[in-house]
Each structure stands twice: as structure tokens, then as C-alpha cells.
Amino acid sequence: MQSDKYDKSKRFDKLKESKKIARKRPTINDVAQLANVSTATVSRCLSKPELVRLDVRTRVEASVVELGYVLDGAAKTLKTHQSKTIGVIVPTLEIGGYASAIQAFEKTVAAEKYTAILGVSDFDADKELQLAHNLAEKGVDGIMLIGMDSDDRLTSFLEKVHIPHVNSWHFRRDSKYHWVGFDNRAAIQAITSYVFQHGHRDVVFFVGGAEHANARTELRRQGFMDAISDYNLEFSEGLIFEVPYNSKASQLEFHRLWSLGNRPTAVICANDILAIGVLRACKKIGLRVPDDISVTGFDGLDIMADLWAPITTMAVPAKQIGEESGNCLLNLLTDKNPKTLTELHCTLVEGGSVKSLI
Template identity: 30%
Template sequence: MASTIKDVAKKANVSIATVSRILNGQKGYSSNTKGRVLEVIEELGYHPNAVARGLISKRTHTIGVLFPYLSGSLVTDLLRGIEKAASAKGSSVIVCHTESDEEKTMKYLQLLGEKRVDGIIYTSQFLKEEHYQFLNKINVPIVLLSSKSDKFPIPYVKVDDFKAAYSATEYLINKGHVNIGMLSGSEKDRIAGKPRMDGFLKALESNNLPLDKKNIIDTGGFGFDKGAVGFEKLLKVNHGVTAVFAASDELAIGAMFAAYQRGISVPDEISIIGYDNINYANLSVPALTTVQQPFVEMGEMAGNMILDMLETNTIPKSQIVQHEIIERLSVKERS
């Protein structure tokens, strides 16, 4: 028969309340008492019931995380960071795959509300009015990750996409390139597409280079296939392009594949820089120069922000995480 908290208290010669405080990380006992109780817990093989702990602490020690997609190292790294923060504080993570579908997102928010999660991390997608109003209604702390909202007062963790895109473009300019194209993702994407496009254009303007929108290919997404097709479109409208800024590494790798099929050498004939520094960036041929987003660190920061909100009942400041250009072999200085 499984041991109970009453068995632990009796064997350790302490009260049930003391065992409960130790299990929930509360104060009010000596280090010797804590050590004795933990020894008894291990000896008896006691596992505290999650529901019972929730009734005592009014917390379920779970965090809900919404992802618009579940493939790629970007998601894996963000989740690693979130789980690292959650695990350190004795919490678990529930992952929901929304597919960027508004109705599916609402169903998951309702489910997380029913499960009484302690907080929600809303990742890589635009926060809709109806979703915000529902979160307000159930009064659950929320943090945006790789996203932000100019409309709603919600803390976020993200890279400044405008500045990062500006840096990537200026990196190509400093390498001597003046005819630069961009594979932009979708201009309708206010989280990543539009800010990166604006950063690209601003870098050209600041360096007195022509602002010709035909050099920007709206790929409609950030995947490998979009990059290959977008690269072909770019070559049709600009035969003299010498460098490409791709708004994601998958777009960049797709462009490099299309270049290879055409017999175009990267970086000897055309230079390409990506964005994200996913795991595959270092495995492409040639290895991809890219803008790094520190996804594991960002996920951990978001997880800690949620947990701090629960402990302090205060709203933390949003965090802009620094990007970095990782130099590899896909960009060549133009003589």
C-alpha cells in the first residue's frame, strides 16, 4: 500500500503541516528537520499527490505552452528552456499545438483553463482580442515568447527583429554588396515578417542604397520550399543580385538548394545570410552565416517570468534579448 503524508509525518516525528511546507518550498522549519523529512520520504517511497498539493497551495504546478507548429529546432530549443525553468521550480509543462488556427487556439486556452494551469506561455503567434479577453476572464498569468503585443499590456521575451534584420543587411553591405535581395516571409506577419522587412529596407536607406521593393520576395512563409521558390523568383526580377538576406534559416537553406540546382556557387557567385541559427545552419553546405536567436535562453527567461509572477503577484518587465551574427561560410566579401 502506498505511503501517505501522514505516514511520513509520523515516522519523521513532525506534523503533517511541516511535511506539507517542506514539499511546497515554504518556510517554518530547520534544515535538520527538512533533511530528516526528505530521508523519510525517500525511505518510504512517498510521492505527493498532485491534486492534493494543488488543494493546499492553490496551484497545479503546471504551465501551458501554445506553439503554432511543433517541428524544427526552434521549437525544441524554446521548449528546452521553458522546461528547464519549470523543472527547477517543481513544475511541469503542457504543450498545445495550435497550427495558427484561431478556433483551435481558443479550444486549447479553454482546456488549459479547465486544467487550472498556473500560467500560459503564448509562443510565436499574434495575440487575438478574443484570446486576450478569455485569458483576462480566467485570470491566468501570461507571457508572450518570440512575440509581442502593442495593444495589450502583456510581458514578452523576444529579439528585436527590426534591429536584427538591419544588422544582417548591414553585414552584407559591409562585405561590399550593394545589390541585395530579401526572402521576407509574409508581410502580413506582424510578429516576424514585417519587422524584418522594415529592418532590411532601413539598412539600405541608411547606407544610401536603392530601395526597390522588387528585390523583396514575399515568400508567404518561412519554410525550406518557400525559400527555394522565392530564390527562383528573385533571380527572375534581379539577375544581378549578389547577396540575399533570408528571414529564416529554412528560407536560406532552401535558397542555397535552388542555387545548387542552377549551378550557382554559394558564396562565390552569391552570398546568403539566414536568421535564427537553427541546428541545421551549421550542417548546410556551405555552413550558413546567420543571425542567432538564443532560443533556449529565451524559453528559460519566459518560464522564469511566469513563475516569478506567481510568487510575487507582480508583472515583470518585458525582455529584449540580444541577437548575434554567427559567421560561417555562406557569405563572401565582394572585391
């Protein structure tokens, strides 16, 4: 307001000094000067070269190379409100399917010049929210959420800051948001039914839960119960074992269960990692699979076919999820209106770990 209030001379001294000292990266101004054009022209050469006469363009390009000029994305983003950057929030990279999905996603969006920014939430909703905030500050144009049913805080935050997002891995039907995934409930129901079809009636269900519980866990439980009721079997909570998401945990849990005299004819696992743990327990106990006990997995890891007891599992379309999420988000970012639900399908991979009792 009162601009005569301060003495400006000192400021300029400082400025001159720093110009001499600092070994900065060349800016668009330097390029413009060297090429003898205005910054506007340089900028156009970089983003809309067809607007610039050929001879000028080559001159500018030469200057860019000579100076080793690299555009300052921060300045560009500040002006354009576009970072050409997409955030990806994933619970963990240790789950192979997630890594595949991310890789496919990255490839898809990279084709449109978007760069992926990664956040690992460790299955922690608070951390997820914090990551989203961080990504918002970074100015991401969109966000891909993998494998968690984010709570309302997250989605409403994203809505408030106008960042479009895609949820992936599973989905909800009654949602205004965008989903790319498969039907967890139906898929678990399917593989459970497969086991029932083979004559099993005395089964238990291992599902990743405990500290890693999320909406998907719940859907999987329901899928299991659906199959139970399809076959008019009696359900009890005792059939479901929630264990942390790692082989060691499921190994111990199965071992415990068996030593307590619980003798199911089949163990249905909600993911392959748990199935591997069960398999290890079986080996220790001396159970043959599938002769003494049947075991199924879920995820469709390639390797399940090479285990000492090749495991029947449900293959999840991880790569497809990545691609479709990428496309969905790209559409969202260009104001095309992608469908809110892209339903993908799992495929049963028979490994032979389910014995027919009929």
C-alpha cells in the first residue's frame, strides 16, 4: 500500500550478487537471448512448434541444446494448473498383482505424457489420506487408488480439491465414483462353489484380515457365505479364519487349527500368499495335497502351478486393471465421460489341488 515505506537499494545489490554467484540452470530467458527471439517464441517452439517459422525454430532448438536447457516444470505448472502427473496410492508393492497393475497403469498414462507419483499406504487409511493430501500439494492431475476401499474422508477431500480419481481392484455398484475391478464376492463364491462341486462339505475359509482388514475382506467373507447358502450348508463364524496377510501367519494358523483337531477336507484361501502358508503347514504336518486335504488360492500367481502341490487358484486381471484404470483416468482428465464401472473378470486356474470326493 505505502510503497515509499521501504528502501529498495539494498535489495538490488543482493540480487546482482546472487546472479553472479549462483550457478543456475539456464532459463527460457537465456535461450531466448541466445536465439535472439522473445521468450514467447521459445515457449511456442517447445509446446506448439508448428506456430513458429522453421528457421527460427531451428535456431531456438540449437540454443536449447547448446545451453542444455531443461524446462522448469514448476513454473509451467504454476501458470497452467496442469502438472501432467498422476498419483498412485497402493497398500503395498509386495503383492505382485499390485505391482503389475501399477506397471500397466504407468505404461498407459505415460503414453499420454503423464508421470506417475507413488504413495504406499501400508493398508493404513490415515496414511492414505495423508498421501492424498501430499499428492494434492504436488499438484497431481488425478489419482489412482488401488485395492483399498477408501473411506469417505478421502473421497470427499478429493472432491473438494477437484482431483478426479479412479478406484481399482474391486468396485461398488451404487457409486458416483469410478471403479475398475472385479467382483470379489462373486469370485470367491465361484471358487468356493467349485470346491463344493467336488463334493467337499467340511471346509474352512482363510481370509486376510486382522490389521489389514478392509472392505474387500468383507466382500470375500460374503462370497464365501453366498456359496455356503447356495449349497444349503450350515454357516458358522468358526469356519472363517482371519489372518494377517502373509504366509507365516496362515501357516501358523492352519497348524494351530489342525492340532486342535479341526479336520476340514478343504481350505479355501482368499489369496495365494495365505494358500502358500497353508501348504507349508501341510508339508510340516505331513498332509498330502490334494489326497489328504484340498487347498485353493486366489490371485492366480503363475508360480502356483510349480509348487509341490500345484494349487487351484483364481486369476485376477491385474494388468487389465492397470490399463483400464489408466484409460478411465485419462478420459476423466480430458472431460470425456468414462463409464463409472468397468467390470473385469477372474478366471479359475485349475492346478489340481482340489480332490474330487464324488
